[in-house]
Amino acid sequence: MAKPPTAAQRRIIEAADPATGRLTGSEAQLAALVRHRLAFRHPRPPHAFFLTPAGHRIREEAPGRAAPSPETPAAAATPSGIFAARTGTEPAPPPGADGPARARDVRSAWEGLLEMRRMTNADGARDRPCAWERTHLVQAAALALEAAGCRPGPEGYEVGETPQPEAVAVRDASAERLRACAAALSAAGWQVSEHAERPGGSHYLLASPRRAG
Template sequence: MTKPPTAAQRRIIEAADPATGRLTGSEAQLAGLVRHRLAFRHPRPPHAYFLTPTGHRLREGVQAPAAEAPGPPPDAPAPSGLFAARTGAEPAPPPTERPAARARDVRSAWEGLLEMRRMTNPDSARDRPCAWERTHLVQAAALALEAAGCRPGAGGYRVDATPQPEAVAVHEASPEGLRTCAGVLEAAGWQVSEHAERAGGTRYLLASPRRGRASK
């Protein structure tokens, strides 16, 4: 953000939907928030506008650090374009990171993804992955896990791409953690199966986005 938002823009931010961050306002005002990196425009009709994690922090009265990067690395796209869930392969978080702020960003990203499901799935289903998740498998699975409170990295989960179409591998440090990850992903609309590596027999999960509603 290069300069503070105007009073009118602040009113739009404060009036955002508290769960999804959806915004209402004139096209010019909303476009201005996008330029400030406080909002993003959904790529699918009706092209609604939503708060980014930075916008959510501003709405809640928490200013982001001045040195905060404006977006994720190029290889880590996300629903908002400004947030990347942790896959477990990243370096340890910096000591200056505020856990409460990170949790708020994760929650906002997850709510944004659920809203994307509602807006882009043909039946408006929020309990089944959408097209974005099928093209960003690792990030989508990692977001579901992090949003549920699972811990990434050493001692926690790691999400890896696989040669199989529409499948990721999820590793966990303990059998209990692996079962927890399986339950989280199944609840988030993924099909999950457990396997053993040929070398060493280490257990891991294969997870794929579910296409149809689960049978009763």
């Protein structure tokens, strides 16, 4: 962002829902926050606006809130400022990247996804994946795992695509961690089964978003 938010923009940011980051304000005010990459607009009706990780950082720097540690690096995000869950296939993050800022961004992203489920699932269910997750399988599964406290990367899980429709593969060298991943995905509304690469080979998970009924 080229310049700090205005006083009016700060008031909107500070008034955001603490769990989901949902914003209220005029269309022009919210559009300005989007231009500054402090908010994004949900693509589905009712097209609500939510804080990006950068917006959450501004909110937490408000008077009366604990400011993030100056040495804490910013959380990984896409060029647009939208949060990106770790699939375990990225380069190792720098030291300190898994600190409070990352935990906050993961929590906010997960709460935002639950709110997306509520708004877009026909029955308003928050315990079952929504249409967005079915078109972003790897990112959705990775977010569910990271939000549950599972660890990605060289000493943790990797999430990848598979030839099967609506299925991702989750691999981990540790059988115990793999079971933890299975439990986390099941709790997040995914159907999970364990398979072996070949008889006697390493095991992996196949996970698909659970459907209604």
